[in-house]
Amino acid sequence: MGEGTVRTACPYCGVGCGVTATPDGRALAVSGDADHPANFGRLCSKGSALGSTTRLEGRLLAPQINGRRATWPEATTLVARKFAEAIARHGPDSVAFYVSGQLLTEDYYAANKLMKGFIGSANIDTNSRLCMASAVVAHKLAFGADLVPGCYEDLDIADLVVFSGHNAAWTHPVLFRRMEAARARGQRHVVIDPRRTDTAEGADLHLALAPQTDVRLWNGLLADLMRRGAVDRGYIAAHVDGFAEVEAELAQADQSPAAVAADCGVPLADLEAFFRLFAETPRTVSLFSMGANQSAQGVAKGSAILNVHLATGRIGKPGAAPFSITGQPNAMGGRETGGMATTLAGHMDFDEPARARVQRFWGSPRIAAGPGLKAVDMFEAVADGRIKALWVMATNPAVSLPDAGRVREALAACPFVVVSDCMAETDTMSFADVKLPALAWGEKDGTVTNSERRISRQRRLFAPPGEARADWRIVADVGKAMGFGDAFGWHASAQVFREWARLTAYENTDRMLNLGPLSGITLDAYDALEPVQWPVTAAGGTPRLFTDGRFQTPDGMARMVAVAARGPAEATDAAFPLSLNTGRVRDHWHTMTRTGLAPELCRHAPEPYVEIHPADAEPLGIAEGRLTRVQTLQGEAIAIARVSDRQRPGSVFMPMHWTEAFAPSGRSNPLVARSRDARSGQPEFKHTPARVRPYRETWRGFLIAREGWSAPKGLDLVWRRIPQGACQLHEFAGRGDQAERDALRKALIRGAGDDAVRFEDPATAGVREAFLAGGRLERILFLTATGRLPPRDWLAELFAADSLTAEDRTALLIGRPPGRAVESGPVICACRNVRAERIEGAIAGGAVTVDAVGEVTSAGTTCGSCRPEIARLIAALAPKEVRHAA
Ligand code: SF4
Numbered sequence: 001m002g003e004g005t006v007r008t009a010c011p012y013c014g015v016g017c018g019v020t021a022t023p024d025g026r027a028l029a030v031s032g033d034a035d036h037p038a039n040f041g042r043l044c045s046k047g048s049a050l051g052s053t054t055r056l057e058g059r060l061l062a063p064q065i066n067g068r069r070a071t072w073p074e075a076t077t078l079v080a081r082k083f084a085e086a087i088a089r090h091g092p093d094s095v096a097f098y099v100s101g102q103l104l105t106e107d108y109y110a111a112n113k114l115m116k117g118f119i120g121s122a123n124i125d126t127n128s129r130l131c132m133a134s135a136v137v138a139h140k141l142a143f144g145a146d147l148v149p150g151c152y153e154d155l156d157i158a159d160l161v162v163f164s165g166h167n168a169a170w171t172h173p174v175l176f177r178r179m180e181a182a183r184a185r186g187q188r189h190v191v192i193d194p195r196r197t198d199t200a201e202g203a204d205l206h207l208a209l210a211p212q213t214d215v216r217l218w219n220g221l222l223a224d225l226m227r228r229g230a231v232d233r234g235y236i237a238a239h240v241d242g243f244a245e246v247e248a249e250l251a252q253a254d255q256s257p258a259a260v261a262a263d264c265g266v267p268l269a270d271l272e273a274f275f276r277l278f279a280e281t282p283r284t285v286s287l288f289s290m291g292a293n294q295s296a297q298g299v300a301k302g303s304a305i306l307n308v309h310l311a312t313g314r315i316g317k318p319g320a321a322p323f324s325i326t327g328q329p330n331a332m333g334g335r336e337t338g339g340m341a342t343t344l345a346g347h348m349d350f351d352e353p354a355r356a357r358v359q360r361f362w363g364s365p366r367i368a369a370g371p372g373l374k375a376v377d378m379f380e381a382v383a384d385g386r387i388k389a390l391w392v393m394a395t396n397p398a399v400s401l402p403d404a405g406r407v408r409e410a411l412a413a414c415p416f417v418v419v420s421d422c423m424a425e426t427d428t429m430s431f432a433d434v435k436l437p438a439l440a441w442g443e444k445d446g447t448v449t450n451s452e453r454r455i456s457r458q459r460r461l462f463a464p465p466g467e468a469r470a471d472w473r474i475v476a477d478v479g480k481a482m483g484f485g486d487a488f489g490w491h492a493s494a495q496v497f498r499e500w501a502r503l504t505a506y507e508n509t510d511r512m513l514n515l516g517p518l519s520g521i522t523l524d525a526y527d528a529l530e531p532v533q534w535p536v537t538a539a540g541g542t543p544r545l546f547t548d549g550r551f552q553t554p555d556g557m558a559r560m561v562a563v564a565a566r567g568p569a570e571a572t573d574a575a576f577p578l579s580l581n582t583g584r585v586r587d588h589w590h591t592m593t594r595t596g597l598a599p600e601l602c603r604h605a606p607e608p609y610v611e612i613h614p615a616d617a618e619p620l621g622i623a624e625g626r627l628t629r630v631q632t633l634q635g636e637a638i639a640i641a642r643v644s645d646r647q648r649p650g651s652v653f654m655p656m657h658w659t660e661a662f663a664p665s666g667r668s669n670p671l672v673a674r675s676r677d678a679r680s681g682q683p684e685f686k687h688t689p690a691r692v693r694p695y696r697e698t699w700r701g702f703l704i705a706r707e708g709w710s711a712p713k714g715l716d717l718v719w720r721r722i723p724q725g726a727c728q729l730h731e732f733a734g735r736g737d738q739a740e741r742d743a744l745r746k747a748l749i750r751g752a753g754d755d756a757v758r759f760e761d762p763a764t765a766g767v768r769e770a771f772l773a774g775g776r777l778e779r780i781l782f783l784t785a786t787g788r789l790p791p792r793d794w795l796a797e798l799f800a801a802d803s804l805t806a807e808d809r810t811a812l813l814i815g816r817p818p819g820r821a822v823e824s825g826p827v828i829c830a831c832r833n834v835r836a837e838r839i840e841g842a843i844a845g846g847a848v849t850v851d852a853v854g855e856v857t858s859a860g861t862t863c864g865s866c867r868p869e870i871a872r873l874i875a876a877l878a879p880k881e882v883r884h885a886a
Helices: 072-090 105-119 133-143 152-157 173-184 214-228 233-239 243-250 257-264 268-280 298-311 331-337 352-362 375-383 404-413 471-481 493-505 523-527 614-620 738-749 792-798 806-814 836-844 850-857 867-877 880-885
Strands: 006-009 018-024 027-032 095-099 124-126 160-164 188-192 205-207 284-288 321-324 389-393 416-421 434-437 446-449 454-458 578-583 609-612 627-631 636-643 651-655 688-694 699-705 718-723 728-734 756-761 766-773 776-784 827-829
Touching: 006 454, 072 095, 072 389, 072 416, 072 434, 072 471, 095 105, 095 375, 105 124, 105 331, 105 352, 105 446, 105 471, 105 493, 124 375, 133 298, 133 321, 152 173, 152 284, 152 321, 160 268, 173 188, 188 268, 205 268, 214 243, 214 257, 214 268, 214 298, 233 298, 243 298, 257 268, 284 298, 298 321, 331 446, 352 493, 375 404, 446 493, 493 523, 609 614, 609 627, 614 636, 614 688, 699 738, 699 792, 728 738, 738 766, 738 776, 756 806, 766 806, 776 792, 827 836, 827 867, 836 850, 836 867, 850 867
Parallel strands: 095 124, 095 389, 160 188, 160 284, 188 205, 284 321, 389 416, 416 434, 578 651, 609 636
Antiparallel strands: 006 018, 018 027, 446 454, 578 688, 609 651, 627 636, 627 688, 699 728, 699 776, 718 728, 756 766, 766 776
16 A cells, blocks of 8 residues: 555445555545555446545535624534523424434444433434334344354355345445356346346346235245245244244235236246245345335335345354445444434343443433434424424435425424535525534544444545534534533543444443454554444454354243235325335435545436336327326426336336436426335335426427526526536526527526537527637527437537537538537446447447457456446347357
């Protein structure tokens, strides 16, 4: 490792890849950490682009009170006073913290300690509630605590991996690459998902089940295993309670494969093939993620999966485990410290002995009496006035929560809103009375825990910019200002970590979450801490739990939980006949506050889309690439149609990333119903009754400018902003007449200067204009009612030049690039900027393996995230016999 290079951790997903980073000013060169056991040197497209996200543009660099700059003491004192006033008048449950899986463990620990131990309420919940809460409850019911049994090595050595509602190829790409490598050695893959995702595309078997029929399928599998005699009676007798109750529950329904296949909407032969494969393969890992968890039956789904593994004894053994994969980089850290309203701290709940123990440890004046408000309930309490003061840390609930329009109304009505974030403008920040500047990734220093319980150091690469501070320190300063100084007197993150590690070991006779050996860690040892999996013993970390068949229940036995199959919380009907499923795309993360800074990550899915099956699209006149309305009882969004048989008939899919700043009409979460699991509180993001209609724009166009714009107020337009290398692309469409276009044009060319190239085309009601300053392009505006529009990447490339050539000016007037087609296909490989046409050309030229396409085009040769998509193009385009020969 070179001088100045720092080993740290990727801030995106729960894989928790190690990164080696070399800062240079605010620039950063990154590569995968070859010694990190999560990724062994690999990074996906998001991790590879981290260097594009560390600039200071858009950062919040000083505290603000009601829009004016303030000092830290002013801001901290005001927050403390407003919270104290609300508590004094209305009690501790009148305040709340909404926090994030982007926080480090030290941040989480500080926030949880302040809320539960000193304010005396449990109204602190994390946005991990939206991702993993159902798995947490299922773990607690089965194992006695929120314990993830397996490790990534299990994914390398399993003979069968079942992906249950988990598109690993897009959401956990580096882990998927590990499993692809195992598949080349003979591992089998089965995907249970209504959508034919990239994970499903290359799998041995894809069960495209009907929405919300997972419990029926997993119960059917367990019944089949019982019929075959494939359950492990010896393991059950020694280590598992509840088998008889589950058996009795299964007997309540027809569990024949034919009945299960019919209810789940999958071919009987495929279902039987899955049952047989599962029965015959002891080394099986069942991965489950958002597709299972984000449901009003999320806990039941998790329990049904855990039941199968407990009944077959496939747990605590190499290559055999149920494995819940987390979405965020430190969702696990929040679950461990108590960042969820439903646990107290350190895997302790609200029973009297645990409350007394934690209060003793903290030396606190009071302790939360019971669970607090879960995320959706918390914002309902904000809306109905029960919450008087709210602090949002490092997250964007105005975009990410279901029925997000109502969340905005709640934030607007809340008497006092504090937002601590690294970005100055987020949809949530606009509601803040007090804005507190937090450190961003690259400036933070602390620890995160990934999906396999591995704690890694996230290390500082840059000095804190402006007045930004660590989240734990901001919380501690407010705690001190509230009069709790002695308990929040830390000076370094290592001190917070030590205290946290001590709590895990405190009076610990039975809790597996134990970091005891790290509780005296020195500053130097903390700086040098190598990735380690908890429980941490004197001998080191622990890769796999339950190897001795003992669980964290009072008698050491695991519990199977009887669960019945139910339909979705909200049924489709004639008015809303489709099931809307929301989720992630490959190259974006959450609400784009970070990935929106990296143009290379905006190419693969540049704008909001709705994926729909041809059988649903055609009768409605919905065509590929055209703007489409998606409506639910909660609201409406407008997105580009992607017509694809990868979507199950009767369902549509929309990504969840776009915000007010990037595509106000393309936001999907305002459409999502607030239905949620009764026990976990996790919302049903995977199913809301919906309908779709063509948007039928009367004109469209785009502006490319050096700066980002938003549509002028008062015009009812659809617009999207797509970051490019040296400029910003803005796509517009509307349903108005010439007056609407004129009003937009007037706003967009205001102050553009006189050096302009302009062409009007009356035949298409089109206009093409380019504005220059000192020979350099500043803005390009194209509008048309009936004409075609040129490829935007050609025009965006012109912004990189110092001046326009005569040929460029002529091409601008003609409206098409010399020698290139009008409109162009999507970018497949974000790292190498390779578009679909080039890959298709390579396939037509005889490249019929992913590696061969890589040799010709370089696509798929860097991070590999696009390899499943290249394989799909090969499968679609190359003749079968040629593929087989290859
Ligand atoms: S898989 Fe990608 S996003 Fe996830 S931690 Fe690794 S590099 Fe980051």
